[in-house]
Amino acid sequence: MLESDNSKDQDVEVIEEDWSQFGPSSDNPMFDYYETQKFPLGQGVEMKLQCVESLTPLDMMNLSNGISDSTGNRVWSGAIMFMVYFAIVPLLQSTSIDSLEEENDVKCEKMKSLQNLRDNLFTGKRVLELGTGTGSSLMAVVLSCLHSKADLPHHTVFTDNDETVLKLCEQNCKSNLGAINVSVECLGWGKEETIKSHKEKLYSFDTVIATDVLYDLSALQPLFETASLMVNPGGIFILAHVPRASIDCDLKDICSSLESKILEQSRLHNFKVLGHENGIPVEVGDYALRPKWLKELSIDLPDFVDLGELDAIGASIMMFKNVK
Numbered sequence: 001m002l003e004s005d006n007s008k009d010q011d012v013e014v015i016e017e018d019w020s021q022f023g024p025s026s027d028n029p030m031f032d033y034y035e036t037q038k039f040p041l042g043q044g045v046e047m048k049l050q051c052v053e054s055l056t057p058l059d060m061m062n063l064s065n066g067i068s069d070s071t072g073n074r075v076w077s078g079a080i081m082f083m084v085y086f087a088i089v090p091l092l093q094s095t096s097i098d099s100l101e102e103e104n105d106v107k108c109e110k111m112k113s114l115q116n117l118r119d120n121l122f123t124g125k126r127v128l129e130l131g132t133g134t135g136s137s138l139m140a141v142v143l144s145c146l147h148s149k150a151d152l153p154h155h156t157v158f159t160d161n162d163e164t165v166l167k168l169c170e171q172n173c174k175s176n177l178g179a180i181n182v183s184v185e186c187l188g189w190g191k192e193e194t195i196k197s198h199k200e201k202l203y204s205f206d207t208v209i210a211t212d213v214l215y216d217l218s219a220l221q222p223l224f225e226t227a228s229l230m231v232n233p234g235g236i237f238i239l240a241h242v243p244r245a246s247i248d249c250d251l252k253d254i255c256s257s258l259e260s261k262i263l264e265q266s267r268l269h270n271f272k273v274l275g276h277e278n279g280i281p282v283e284v285g286d287y288a289l290r291p292k293w294l295k296e297l298s299i300d301l302p303d304f305v306d307l308g309e310l311d312a313i314g315a316s317i318m319m320f321k322n323v324k
């Protein structure tokens with residue numbers, strides 16, 4: 001039997017390393033991890049968000065193993081695509097109309113069509129975001145309206161099903177929107193979850209948005225269930241997406257395969273996709289806003305927006321009308 005040398009042990013002082021800065025603190029579980037990222041929306045308007053720049057390999061492992069989903073802690077390309085169309089260009093348009101009119105009629109007309117689209121969908125409307133994450137997409141719209149002197153949405157609700165992300169979104173709303181009254185609520189997708197948590201608010205929103213939430217195809221049906229339960233008859237569901245979900249098809253067909261699956265779900269839930277004939281500024285015969293359309297206008301956009309990259313990754317925005 002081995003005998004331990006106790007006299008030696010008594011002399012040794014064990015000093016534990018302080019790793020506390022790497023872990024959550026008790027009052028603000030995740031806030032130590034975040035950094036402030038700046039999103040200039042144009043005309044001196046800046047959105048400052050607490051978020052992470054990218055997910056860690058552990059986050060990705062946990063996501064793929066179904067352990068946890070921390071995707072909402074960063075801002076995704078789908079959100080950037082949405083911000084360009086519904087916040088940045090309308091803001092630029094509303095504040096620089098005179099110089100643009102002289103400069104280029106087509107450019108001005110196209111930018112104006114996006115300003116009108118923003119106003120029709122958001123100003124004075126009851127608006128809900130699904131899977132909001134940091135809150136970037138809808139917050140940018142509110143800031144865009146505010147600084148273009150357009151009416152704000154009548155009622156703005158940010159939702160997600162992740163408690164950590166909801167706290168983050170709340171914090172970002174406070175620091176960017178100040179006294180503007182908005183709500184941050186827990187809402188998980190799917191018929192049962194939606195009815196359970198939001199029974200009194202069913203069919204009460206004019207516009208429902210979701211950006212970059214389709215990284216798992218199994219989310220498609222519950223997402224559409226929730227959207228169709230929350231949007232009022234005649235209301236609009238806007239889906240900004242980037243093909244991320246793995247689909248069984250040729251790589252080159254990924255965009256069209258995912259889009260046809262989205263279209264199929266939309267029909268099943270009484271949504272009609274809107275196109276050029278409905279006054280939506282998409283190419284004739286197309287059913288989605290695509291970066292190419294904006295790229296051709298050569299608008300000076302903030303540095304964090306790379307239309308070439310958004311185009312290359314297949315980012316697009318589809319809009320659906322509830323025809324129930």
Ligand SMILES: C[S@@+](CC[C@H](N)C(=O)[O-])C[C@H]1O[C@@H](n2cnc3c(N)ncnc32)[C@H](O)[C@@H]1O
Nearest residue numbers: 071072075076079131133161162188189211212
């Ligand atoms: C990739 S992030 C996108 C965040 C943000 N919309 C953006 O574009 O930057 C997906 C978000 O959807 C949320 N989410 C995922 N599944 C959900 C579900 N079943 N119900 C509600 N939210 C969900 C996640 O918590 C996360 O915040």
